[in-house]
Amino acid sequence: MTDRRVRTRFAPSPTGYMHVGNLRTAIFEYLVAKSQGGDFILRIEDTDQERIVEGSLEIIYQTLETVGLRHDEGPDIGGAYGPYIQSERLELYLPYAEQLVEAGHAYYCFCSQERLRSLRDSDQLGYDRHCRDIPPEEARRRVAAGESWVIRQKMPTSGVTGFTDEVFGYIEVSNTELEDQILIKSDGFPTYNFANVIDDHTMKITHVVRGSEYLSSTPKYQLLYEAFGFESPVYIHLPLILGSDRLKLSKRHGATGFQDLVEEGYLPEAIINYLALLGWSPGDEREIFSLSDLERSFTISGINKAPAVFDYDKLNWFNSTYIKAMSHEDLRETLRPYIDASIGLKRPYDDAPWDLEIISEMLRARLERLTDAGTGLAFLRELPPHDTELYFHKKMKTSPEQSLDILERLRPSLAVLDDWSTGGIYAFLTDFARRNEIKNGQVMWPCRIACTNTQVTPGGAVEIMALLGREESLRRIDSATINLRTARNTEGEKDGSSHYN
C-alpha cells in the first residue's frame, strides 16, 4: 500500500437525499485523496433495490458539483475500473462468493424469512447457523432444484480478528462476536457488507473512509479480505456527527440535508468549511478554509475521535463570514431573488428599480442566512403608520419637537440637493450637523424615522433616503412633519402647555 497512488471512494446510496453526514464523509474522502495527490472515485451503492429513489443520482451529482468535490472516476464520467454502479456489476459478485464457498469461508443458507424472524423474536442472538454444516453436495443439489438461497459468511468460531484504524488505532474483537452475515441476498444482489469489499478491492481503493458507525462491522470485512487474500485497505473511520441531543444526526433533527441547508440560506462554501472543521482540526488557529485550502492543509492526524455536535450557531457564523467576503456583484445577484420575493424589484410608487447595490450592501453585515435578506424591508414598499414616540431617542437626545424642527429646516435644502446619492446625502447631512453644532445622530435619527416609521431598520437614514429617491423621501418627510405638528398641537391642547418644549 505504501507507494501506490492513493484512491478513495465516495459510495452513497441513491436514497434521494444528501445527508450532511454523508457529505462530510465525501469531503474527507476527497481530502484524503487530494492531499496526497490521489484519485477520488464516485460509486453508487444501489444493492438495496427497495430503497432506490428516483432522481437520486442527479442530487448526488448536483451536490458534488456545487460544493466542488470533483470525482476522477464515476458513473457519469467513466474510468478504468467501471462500471461504477453496483447494480451494473452484478455478475461480478457471485463468482467471488462461490470462491469463498469453495474455500470453506462461506456457505449456502436456505432458511426462510419466517424462520429468521422467529429466531429474532426468540432470545437467540443473531443467526443460529442452522445451514452452516449442510454438505456442499446437498447444498448444490437444493440450489439446482430451485430452492431460495442466500450465501452467508462462515465466521471462525474461535480466535480474534483485529485491524488498525488510522484514527482509532488497533481494534480487536473476538470472532465469537461475529455473525454469519449474508453476502449474497436471495434476489441475487450482494449485501453492502460483501459488495464494499469486492468493489473496493477491484477498484483498487487504498483508503477506506467512512463513518465510525462502521467500526463494529469492520472485523467482518477484514475477515473477508483475509479469506480472499486481498491486501486490506487503510481504514479511516470518522467521528459521528451528532444532533443537539447528542444522538447521531438524522432527518428528525431538522435541516440535515445539503439541499435543506441551501434552501435555508446557507452558502455551499460555508457548509463545506463548517463540515470540514467538524471532526478535524488544522492544529493551528485557522478557521476559514476554501476547498483548496483544505486540500493543502489536510492531514489524517488532525481527525478527531470524539463525536461532534452539529451547531447551527457556528454554521451561521461561517455563513455570515462568507457573506461579508462576497464581491459586490456576487452578493447583489445572490440576494436579488430574496429581495424580489420580499419587496419586488421595483418601487411601488414610481416603478423605478430599487438600487440593489445599496440594498445588498446595507444587508451584507446584517445577514446570517440569505433567507434573512427579505425581512425588515417592508417599510421601503409602504410607510408604516406614524408613531410620535419613535422620535424619542435617549442616547441620540432626539425628541418629536426637536425632530420636527430639524426636518423643517432640512426640507428646503433636501429639495434642491444636487447629488441625491448615498455620498451626497451623507455629506449634506453631516455638514448640516456640523454647522449647527449638533451630533450626526440628531439629524440622522429624525430623517430615518420620518422615512421609515420603524424603530429598527437595516441601513441608516442615508441609505434609505437614497433608496427611496428624492420624491418619496420628501413625501415621507412632509407627512412626518404634518403628523408631528398635529401631535404637538393636540398635546398642547391636552394639558395646556407644550410637552415638547
Place this chain on the structure above:
RNA sequence: GGCCCUAUGGUCAAGCGGCUAAGACGCCGCCCUCUCAAGGCGGAAACGGGAGUUCGAUUCUCCCUAGGGUCACCA
C-alpha cells in the same frame, strides 16, 4: 443486554509529562456608531470520578461513571 468506541468551558477544538490549559462560536459588558448590525476591546465559562506509574499528570495504565455506536436478505 453483548461487543466496540468516546470523554478538555453550553458547542467546535488546541494540548501529545512540567503551560497563568490556546483559539473559535454562543453569552455578558464596554467602546465605536445615523437605529440595528458589523467592527474593536474585555469578561464569565473546561481537563467526569477513583486508584496507580512518575520528582511531576489534562497528557501514560487500570477501574468506575457517563455518553454514543452497533448487533437486518439497510447502507
